[in-house]
Structure formats: structure tokens, C-alpha cells
Amino acid sequence: MKKLIFIEEPNILFAYGQKCVDARDGLTLFGPLNKIYGIKSGVISTQNGLQIFKNYIQHIQKPIFNANNITRPMFPGFEAVFGCKWEQESIVYKEVKNEEIGKMLYNESTHKRTYDLVTLFLDKIVTANKNEDEKVDVWFVIVPEEIYKYCRPNSILPKELVETRAKISKSKAKNYNYQPSFFDDYDKDLKQREEEAKTYHYDAQFHDQLKARLLQYTIPTQIIRESTLAWRDVKNKFGMPVRDFSKIEGHLAWTISTAAFYKAGGKPWKLSDIRSGVCYLGLVYKKIDTSNNPKNACCAAQMFLDNGDGTVFKGEVGPWYNPDNREFHLKPKEAKTLLSQALLSYREQNGENPKEIFIHAKTKFNKTEWEAFQEVVPSETNLVGITITKTKPLKLFKKEGSYPIMRGNAFVVNEKSAFLWTVGYVPKTESALSMEVPNPIFIEINKGKADIEQVLKDILSLTKLNFNACIYADGEPVTLRFADKIGEILTASLDIKAPPLAFKYYI
Template identity: 70%
Template sequence: MKHLTYIEEPTLLFAQNQKLVDPRDGLSFFGPLNNIYGIKSGVVGTKKGLKIFKDYLNLIQKPVYNSNNTSRPMFPGFEAVFGCKWESNNIVFKEIVESEIGQYLYNDSPHKRTYDLVSLFIEKITKSLREDDETLDVWFIIVPEEIFTYCRPNSGIPKELIRTKSLLEKRKAKSFHYEPSFFPEMDEELRKMEKEAETYNYDAQFHDQLKARLLEHKIPTQIFRESTLAWRENLNGFGAPKRDFSKIEGHLAWTISTAAFYKAGGKPWKLGDVREKVCYLGLVYKKVEKSKNPKNACCAAQMFLDNGDGTVFKGEVGPWYNPKSGEYHLKTDEAKALISQALNSYLEQNGSCPKEVFIHAKTRFNKEEWDAFSDATPDGTNLVGITISKAKPIKLYKKEGNFPIMRGNAYVIDNRSAYLWTVGFVPKIQSALSMEVPNPLFIEINKGEADINQVLKDIMALTKLNYNACIYADGEPVTLRFADKIGEILTASTEIKTPPLAFKYYI
């Protein structure tokens, strides 16, 4: 049974019903699958941040080239690619002044300063929603370098910059409980301590906390560091660029533009070879580090259809993590509830149940959770559990040549398992998607019945649905590609309660 095979590169569908394998070629030649009139932008940042954003928008209206790198195509210009306008003079700007940043940034508690600065940015957006008449497509958050530097986990501010001291130590904040006293001045101090204690319910990570706290408002955002858009400049001593983007400047324009177009409601492309009435679920798990129980974890499911639409369904927090095995497994009720959310959503969107549901996970399914998944799945729907991991490394080498083996090679072990190289040499771009000898994914049909070759084809296709980066393909299917990041956003706060939301709100 063991044999080598090759999975043909999946095609993507663009405007005019045209198919190509490279999303950048498809957009350049034919345009996006579904278009929009234009992008109306909201921007939150400093005046300097606004200028940086406008300058970048003006830059990508024209062709953007990569220097000395022919494997990455140039960017033809935003309107030339997407057939709609995204203009620097069509922006709603909400200013963050330097004094506001200084008021919150120089606190010695990373939780306190991150929470307060996230609140500052969010208030600018929510106030606009309440008071302004204009409807915006996407909010762009332009983050000054000092916020990026000091609003991350374990980040510390130099002692000479600290202006305010935290009122509570982290260990005391977790158990702090406010009780009124007979002294008004003491009550005021205790209320301040209570407010600061609340900030420890949130991760000290600006990006993840901002995304998490905006979920209830259903606001699509794109977060940029000032130094990403203005990488040639030295920004206040913080912004000496950590990367030289000159060789991939066109690639950066592709990625930023495609993500903005998608978040504004456009559909860049979808899978070219449609398998009707099939949906794919990726299971997301993330330990809740703030929990006293080391087994507690958050779970979620990402549902993707052939048209690229993705929806995230948050499950319950519970003791899903096993420290000994390092695996996550749901109990019966929670497993039923999670898959029921996804299946009900599919039914609402399509008017009927799917013929097949493929659940992707990084660990194998146990009997209890699989029985629960099966019980919640309607008759007539084939349920298949696929384990996708990197736990069993294997290398394949070519006898000659300067490049590694081709992407799409597969070593089929039997009718339920195989190794699949989703990275490797790509003839179309005459380059490799890996800087080293590529490692394969280990694919196993862990539960249910399916054709292993079809499973491999599906996984290859799902590596081409990353609208957050306009690249040839990813190394992981989209069902699992963003699992860690979505888990971090869902666990960025113990207070987050969110309904099923489109994938674009998380990335």
C-alpha cells in the first residue's frame, strides 16, 4: 500500500469564472470573485500615524515592485487589481494625541497600561459609531512604536520613564474584593484598586486584547505598526525597522490590500474545484493561563466552506487539557453544543444539511467526544475526523538540483494515513515555500470513513484560503492555520462573551 504520489495544485476561481493556481495572477488578470464599490476607511492613531497611513495608500495606487526578487510578483496598484477605490481622501480620522498616550503608557503594570490604552482606542471607535452618521467598512488601527514595545506580555518600561505606580501586585489583584468602608477617602482608594484589579482579567497584549474587546461590537479591524507602513523611517528611536521590506515591498502591498478588501466585504477568490455541500471544521484549543485549574482551556470551532467564508463558534471553558498527554478533549455536552452551533449555522446559510463534515484537529479524537459529535450530526451527513500534525518528521530529498521536493508530494502509508508536503518547490514561481528542507504534515483519518486521496486534495486546497496574506499557499490548511491566534484572542479576557462571528473579525 505504501507509495509516493503527487497531488495536483488546486485552482482558485476569480471573476468571469476564470481559474488559476496563483491568487496574485488571478487578481491581476481577471479581478476578484465578488467586487465592492470601494473601501471607506476609519483610522485611529496619532496625526503622524494618519500621515503614514495616507502616504502608504497613495503609494499602493501605483505599481509597487520588489527589488532583486523575481519570485514574488510586483503589485499592479490597488484599483488595477481590485477594480474599486481605496483613497486617502476618503477617511474618517479619530485622533490619539501624545498626551493621551503618555497619560496611560508610563505605568509600571503592563496589564494596567495595556488595558487603558486599548480602552482609549476602543472609545474612539465606539464614540464614532454612536455619534457619526457615516458607515465605515474597516477601522485601521495605527499603533505607535512605543505602544507596540511596552504593551506586550512581560514587557517592561525603563525605570526612568515610569510616572505612575501600580496599586496592586499581580498576585493580590487576582483575589482582590472591594468592600465599602466607613471612610469616603478610603472608599475612593479601594475603588481605584478594584478598577485596577479588573485589568488583570485581560492579557497584556495590545493586539489580542483590542481584537477580543471589539468582538461584541462586530467591527472589522486591521492593526498596523507605524514602522510597518513607514519602514524606511526611524520613528522616535523605536522604529528602526527590524526587517528590510525592500525585497518584498510588492508582497507587502499584496497582503495589506487583499486583507483590507476582504474585511471590507469583498471576496477575492474561492476554491476552483467545488465539492458541493461539504464543510470543514477546525478545532481550536487554548489553555487559560489566568485560571487556577491547569486543565482549563477555551475551545472553539472554525467552519469553512468552499467559497472561503469562515465563521468562529466559541465553546465553553472547561478542563479540556490533559497535562500528562498534552492533548485537549471535550466532554459530551460541550462537544455536542459546539458542533451543533456549526451545523445549525450551515443549515441557516444553505437551507439544508451538509453531505460531509470534516473535523480537523491537531490531536486524535477520543471515544467520548467522537460519540458526542456523531450524536449531534444529522442522518445522511458523513462525519469524518482528521488529525493533522507535525509529530512524525520524515524527510525526502531529491537526487539532484538546488531546490527541495515539490509541494504536493505525498507518501501514502495506507488507506487512512499519509504524509503530505504542503511546502516545497513550486514550478509556477520557480522557488520554494520553505527556506529549509521541508517537513510534511502527518494526515490521519482518525474517525469515520473517507478516501485518503480526497482528504489530501482537500487539505491542499485549504492551504489557499488565507485572505489575510495574498501568498501562493500556506503550510497549513486554513482550518488550523489561525487556531493559535484565535485561541489567544478568545482567551485574552475572561470576560469575553461572543456569538458566532465571521472569521474576518479575528484576523
């Protein structure tokens, strides 16, 4: 019977060449990999949202503790951790008035109210970005709870709050065919119907739609609910906080601070022991629900290098989805284009071709698309296709002890496949990165040749590159961790033409 192997916890690199396994320890002891002078904040919010933001920035300048300091370390304070200033007065502010929100929020159509409110915030950001003399590092969009509640798919506005009736139903809007008429200029209702029908081309999700429509402007944003920053004050009808962070208040500070530092241009850490000359690509697919063709989907690739930098390349929309086997596959032309973009970007950053390219996907590669990938890859580059899924169940239980299987354990099935536990018990924190019996991910070398143990080490390392949450590790490699969210942003508006952009513009 085959035995488990154990992969040591990957190190990450911080300032002064110091290594550590936990990002929070590394930042506290040594500081970020590269520093910035400070964060110049742009804030788009109501007056109440601005005050909430200022109060929170002041709050995180001092140490913040969690209820459990072993599993989640305390936050020492922003400047103490990152060695730069983030001041509550260093702000460019653009107000969104409650009256402006009220005019758009109480529309019966979820798509219409979401589109109009996104437009309201977006116009203020874009205008300010063009006209302000002071350069803003990150724009913080502080969202009132009502916008979060009623600007999501399937959200329903209570009848007593409806002030404007929908002009067209969702089913009619999807197949709306505008026919010019001699009386167009006099038919106000027709114009309103046409305008509302266009909003159904966009996803009724405030966060994703705003991110999608901002891509062309390359403006880094952090969208935060008021109830996240002022969680003690925003309460439900029972007088309880809508979001209760009382037990993980320090964790919240770590997460918001690290994301802000990263989006402002800093690099918190990078992988320390990863091989040089290696490029990791994660394929992203998302079905387009608004399309009449059930096969239509959007595709993209996330590229990550050994230095931790991430770039997203948007591919073409096409019939990539097969409803019969529920798999996504590119046609040769699109496969070549997507990989060629990644190779060009790699050469621009490194001055040479990569030694190895690992393509990660949730479905197997077929012969046609793989041959297309091979055609554009230089002869000196080793191309490997890796399938990563959670669909093959394998649970292991310990006979003794209170904790589950350790993170880093792997069961190698053969030279091409293995189960890897990316969650599980972590001795350092004396806790498990899972509330349930940990499930492994199944890893298969689907195309090309590589050492399976090296593949497992790389994938475990890639679980430590999530700059959007300062945690010990993730349950998925970063190449696939954000695949669904990036897909949702790319399909939130099919009219958006996104150039290759840094990963920070999507998260």
C-alpha cells in the same frame, strides 16, 4: 517499498469564472471573485499615524516592485487589481492625542497600561461607529511603535520612563479578593488597587485584547504598526529601519490590500474544484493561563465552506485540557452545542444539511466526544475526524538538483494516514515555500470513513484560503492556520460573550 504520490496544485476561482493557481496572478489578470464599490476607511491614530496611513494609500495606487520579481510578483496598484477605489481622502478620522497616550503608557504595570490604552482606542471606535452618518467599511488602528513595544506580555518599561507605580503585583492581583469596607468611599488607594487588579483579567497584548473586546460590536478592524506602513522612517537607535521591507515591498502591498478588500466585504477568490456540500471545521483550544485550574481552557470552532466563507463559533470555558497527555477534549454537552451551532449556520446559508463534515484538530478525538458529535449530525451527513500534526518527523532529501522536495508530494502510510508536503519547491515561482528542508504535516483519519487521497487534496486546497496574506499558499490548512491566534483573542478577555462571527473579525 511504497512510493510518493503527487497532488496537483489546487486552482482558485476569480472573476468571470477564471481559474489560476496563484492568487496574485488571478487578481492581476481577472480581478477578484466579487467586487465592491470602494473602501470607506475609518482611522484611529495620532496625527502622525493619519499622515502615514494617507501616504501609504497614495503609495499603493501605483505599481510596487520587489527585489525579486520571480518569487514575489510586483503589485500593479490597488485599483488595477481590485477594480474599486481606496482613496486617501475618503476617511473618517478619530484622533488619539499623544498626550492621551502619554498619560496611560508610562505605568509600571503592563496589564494596566495595556488595558487603559485599549480602552482609549476602543471607546473612540465604538463611539464613532454609533454616531457617524457615513458607514465605515473597515477601521484601521495605526499603532505607534511605543504601544507595540510596551503593550505586550513580558514587556518591561524602562525605569526612567515610569511615571506611575503599580498598585498591586501580578501574583496578588491573580488572587485578589475584594472585601467591602465602611471606609471604601474614602480609601482612594483601595479603589485604585481594585481597579488595577481587574486589568489582570485581560491579556497584556494590545492587538489581541482590542480584537477581543471589539467582538461584541462586530466592527471589522485592521491593526497596523506605524513602522509597517512607514518602514523607511521608523528607525532604531542605530539608524536602521525597525522593520525592513525593502526586498518585499510589493508583497507588503499585496497583503495589506487583500486583507482590507476582504474585511470591507469583498471576496478575493474561492476554491474552484472543491466538492459542493462539504463543511470543514477546525477545532480551536487555548489554555487559560490566568485560571487557578490548570485544566481550564477555551474552545471554539472555525467553519469553512466550499465558497471560502469562514465563521467562528465560541464554545464554553471548561476543564478541556489534560496535563498528563497534553490533549484537549470536550465533554458531551459542549461538544453537541459547538457542532450544533455550526450545523445551524450551514443550514441558514445553504438551506440544507451538509453532505460531509470534516473536523480538523491537532489532537485525536476520544470516544466520548465523538459519540456526542455523532448524536447531533443528521443521518445523511458523513462525519469524519481528521488529526493534523507536525510532531512525526519525516525528512526527504533529493539526490540531485538544487531545490528540495516539491509541494504537493505525499507519502501514504496506509488507508488512514499520510504525510503531506504543503511547503516545498514550487515550479511556477522557481522557489521553495520554506527556507529549510521542508517538513510535512501528518494527517490521520482518526474517526469516520473517507478516502485518504481525497482528504489530502482537500487539505492542500485549504492552504489557499488565507485572505490575511496574499501569498501562493500556506503551510497549514486555514482550518488550523489561525487556531492559536483565535485562541489567544478568545482568551484575551474571559468576560467577552462573542456570538458566531465571520472570520474577518478575528484576523
